[in-house]
Amino acid sequence: MAKVAEREPMQGAQSIDRALSLLSAFTPQHPQQRIADLVAGSGLGQSTVSRMVGAMLSLGFLSHDPRSGLYSLGPEVVNLAAVVLNQSPVHHQARQVAQDLAAELGLGVNVAERSGDRLFYLCNFEGKQAPRASTLIGRGGPLHATALGKSLLLDHDAADVETLLGAEYPRYTNSTITSLSDLLAELDLVRGRGYAVEHEELALRRACLAAPIRDRSGTVVAAMSVSGPLSAMNLLENEDHLAMLLIEQADRISVGLGFTALTA
DSSP states (O other), X not given: OHHHHHHHHHHHHHHHHHHHHHHHTOXXXXXXXXXXXXXXXXOOOHHHHHHHHHHHHHHTSEEEXXXXXXXXXXXXXXXXXXXXHHTOHHHHHHHHHHHHHHHHHSSEEEEEEEETTEEEEEEEEOOTTSOOSXXXXXXXXXXXXXXXXXXXXXXXXXXXXXXXXXXXXXXXSTTOOOBHHHHHHHHHHHHHXXXXXXXXXXXXXXXXXXEEEEOTTSOEEEEEEEEEEHHHHOHHHHHHHHHHHHHHHHHHHHHHTTOOOTTO
């Protein structure tokens, strides 16, 4: 009897792992899946996948289109995501500020935190000059190739950055920083001017400025960016103005999080 009692928690954990692996198969690149796709991607048997999909469908974690036969993430996943966002102090303080700034500038405004060696978008608002077909909320991005990522690294010394990211990084365009030495030099520039610049480093014909957001202790806990097409950003003429507004609003969020040493 003791052996059976020991196996039950392990079997329960295995079921949870399998369910989460199926949910993780739904990505921005593959938002809809067939049972056959889930079987192929998970390595699980078709009967196991069908049974778990049925259970998640009844619980609202998956939705099913009977005409196409495709499954997608369900409303319960949205509910859980909303719980995460609503309990985030950064999201609570930044959401309205970011929305107002996007409306004022007509550009995209994003707020992100660091999650391991990548950034994680908490807020995403589009302006008239920087429309997007889909939201960035919940998506990740590289730290070395984004203005947001550089801002999120400001508290890290050389050893920390190397431990976190290594010494060589993926190239996305000809302007992408790909070495530790170049990234460290860039971070020194960011610290000196108070904001980060991304000029076609992640995507061609796009630019971005970002500034750090600090909590009560003064630690960088998030960053806010202004972004858009090169023509809309027009950094040659507008960089100083955009940077001033961005820093001012990022500081406003920091104050809301309890940071008071803005002039220190």
